[in-house]
Amino acid sequence: MNWIIRDARLFLPEGEREGDAWIVNGRWAAFGQIPSCAHGLAVQAKGAYLLPGLIDTHVHFREPGLTHKGNFYTESRAAVAGGVTTVFDMPNTYPPTTTLERWEAKLQAIMGRSWANFGLYFGATADNLSDIRRLDPHRVPGVKVFLAASTGELLLDNEEIVRRILRESPVRLLFHSEREVIVQAARAKWESHSWEEVPDLHTKARPSEACIESTRWLLQEAHQGTVPFHILHVTTAEEVGMLAERPPTVSAETCPVYLQWSAEDFSTYRNLLKCNPSLKYHRDREALWQGLMAGILDTVGTDHAPHLLEEKKLPYPQAPSGVPSLGFLLPWLWQLGQQRGVPLQFWLEKMVYAPARLWRLRDRGPLCEGYWADAVLFHPTGQTHVPEEHSPLHYGKCRWSPLNGAVLPGAISHVWVNGELSFAHGRFQGAPAGRPVELG
Numbered sequence: 001m002n003w004i005i006r007d008a009r010l011f012l013p014e015g016e017r018e019g020d021a022w023i024v025n026g027r028w029a030a031f032g033q034i035p036s037c038a039h040g041l042a043v044q045a046k047g048a049y050l051l052p053g054l055i056d057t058h059v060h061f062r063e064p065g066l067t068h069k070g071n072f073y074t075e076s077r078a079a080v081a082g083g084v085t086t087v088f089d090m091p092n093t094y095p096p097t098t099t100l101e102r103w104e105a106k107l108q109a110i111m112g113r114s115w116a117n118f119g120l121y122f123g124a125t126a127d128n129l130s131d132i133r134r135l136d137p138h139r140v141p142g143v144k145v146f147l148a149a150s151t152g153e154l155l156l157d158n159e160e161i162v163r164r165i166l167r168e169s170p171v172r173l174l175f176h177s178e179r180e181v182i183v184q185a186a187r188a189k190w191e192s193h194s195w196e197e198v199p200d201l202h203t204k205a206r207p208s209e210a211c212i213e214s215t216r217w218l219l220q221e222a223h224q225g226t227v228p229f230h231i232l233h234v235t236t237a238e239e240v241g242m243l244a245e246r247p248p249t250v251s252a253e254t255c256p257v258y259l260q261w262s263a264e265d266f267s268t269y270r271n272l273l274k275c276n277p278s279l280k281y282h283r284d285r286e287a288l289w290q291g292l293m294a295g296i297l298d299t300v301g302t303d304h305a306p307h308l309l310e311e312k313k314l315p316y317p318q319a320p321s322g323v324p325s326l327g328f329l330l331p332w333l334w335q336l337g338q339q340r341g342v343p344l345q346f347w348l349e350k351m352v353y354a355p356a357r358l359w360r361l362r363d364r365g366p367l368c369e370g371y372w373a374d375a376v377l378f379h380p381t382g383q384t385h386v387p388e389e390h391s392p393l394h395y396g397k398c399r400w401s402p403l404n405g406a407v408l409p410g411a412i413s414h415v416w417v418n419g420e421l422s423f424a425h426g427r428f429q430g431a432p433a434g435r436p437v438e439l440g
């Protein structure tokens with residue numbers, strides 16, 4: 001199916017302008033003045049923004065083994081509904097994606113079932129360096145290293161093994177950067193307490209020092225020469241300060257959850273905002289914003305991590321860590337940006353251009369002729385209503401969000417994935433059109 005999108009505000013990499021866009025055989029054929037012989041189904045888009053689909057390089061779609069929380073079909077729907085057309089999925093599943101066979105089996109199980117394009121990370125263990133060495137850099141976006149335990153069994157806190165992976169991996173590494181011994185000591189001290197006694201309980205149980213010491217060590221290693229790596233979900237002001245001096249092989253991410261909320265908000269949300277690393281304090285949140293604006297933090301990833309509401313309502317020690325963040329992402333970012341006076345192009349840099357550059361996505365990312373047509377039609381004067389908990393109007397499987405009941409500015413009317421109209425006016429269209437990404 002070919003498409004003509006008429007009279008939109010086109011968010012091209014060189015800047016914005018009014019015009020038409022033409023999709024032929026899944027790819028962009030022209031922008032601006034399109035040929036008079038152009039043919040295809042037409043969408044009138046006057047007043048709307050045509051944006052490249054967002055690239056979320058940090059999601060947990062829970063497949064295989066945790067599919068009561070979400071699966072690739074349900075969570076990729078949440079992605080597309082939120083304006084995300086490409087996701088990179090984490091390996092901390094059951095079993096974890098820590099052998100080449102499991103990686104291949106996961107890919108085959110997802111083919112034809114993902115509404116978004118996808119890349120699958122590999123997980124590092126103490127004894128799978130021989131598999132890591134054989135990863136294909138054109139297909140595998142990276143190896144995730146959990147320096148502290150979070151959801152799942154993946155933990156690698158042996159510095160000598162991490163050093164070897166830092167020297168020998170053929171693909172980018174991604175670090176969950178917390179120091180396990182500091183986390184364990186703090187948990188032993190605080191985990192028996194309750195939210196009633198300690199309003200910032202989770203921040204005490206997973207303190208800033210765990211992040212700071214871990215990131216300090218990673219940066220020391222990086223200065224001695226390593227393969228490129230990405231530090232995930234940065235949460236502290238001190239890490240932003242250290243990252244300002246990073247070598248060019250190091251990049252970093254933060255997440256919308258840490259930009260919207262801080263530990264002061266635990267008194268309202270408690271376990272709903274329990275995630276790892278923990279939310280830090282108001283001063284840290286301000287530093288994250290400054291780090292993003294200064295280009296010290298390169299990307300925004302959602303860390304979309306669905307858990308059932310019943311699981312989140314367990315007592316603090318048993319409640320799982322993670323927050324679903326995808327379903328209403330673009331209007332949420334638009335609102336966060338408006339409060340800070342940052343334009344939509346800011347989010348496109350953090351969630352399209354920077355990921356496309358860092359991972360060298362082939363033919364994907366910005367609105368460019370010849371690239372795959374992954375795009376979102378966004379109406380800046382519309383509104384998006386986030387449903388209440390358990391509502392079937394939630395897009396992911398777990399049916400809640402910390403934004404429950406919110407009214408967000410702006411609304412998505414259409415999403416194209418590989419030139420296929422996949423979402424229009426709140427309904428999914430056709431069949432899942434996501435493909436595995438190609439890199440390099």
Ligand SMILES: [Zn+2]
Pocket residue numbers: 058059060090303305
């Ligand atoms: Zn994560």
